[in-house]
Amino acid sequence: MYTCGEKPGRGTYVCNYCSTRVHLDDDTDALPPCPTCQKCSYTRA
Numbered sequence: 001m002y003t004c005g006e007k008p009g010r011g012t013y014v015c016n017y018c019s020t021r022v023h024l025d026d027d028t029d030a031l032p033p034c035p036t037c038q039k040c041s042y043t044r045a
């Protein structure tokens with residue numbers, strides 16, 4: 001499980017609350033708050 005501000009690497013992450021997908025294009029990108037529900041809990045897609 002990942003939270004906002006972590007930099008888990010390039011890939012697709014799915015919000016644990018609303019299933020919105022967030023894409024990180026670079027290994028230095030940090031996970032943002034979910035654009036739909038503003039929560040901070042993701043798992044790797």
Ligand SMILES: [Zn+2]
Pocket residue numbers: 015016017018019020034035036037038039
């Ligand atoms: Zn969400």
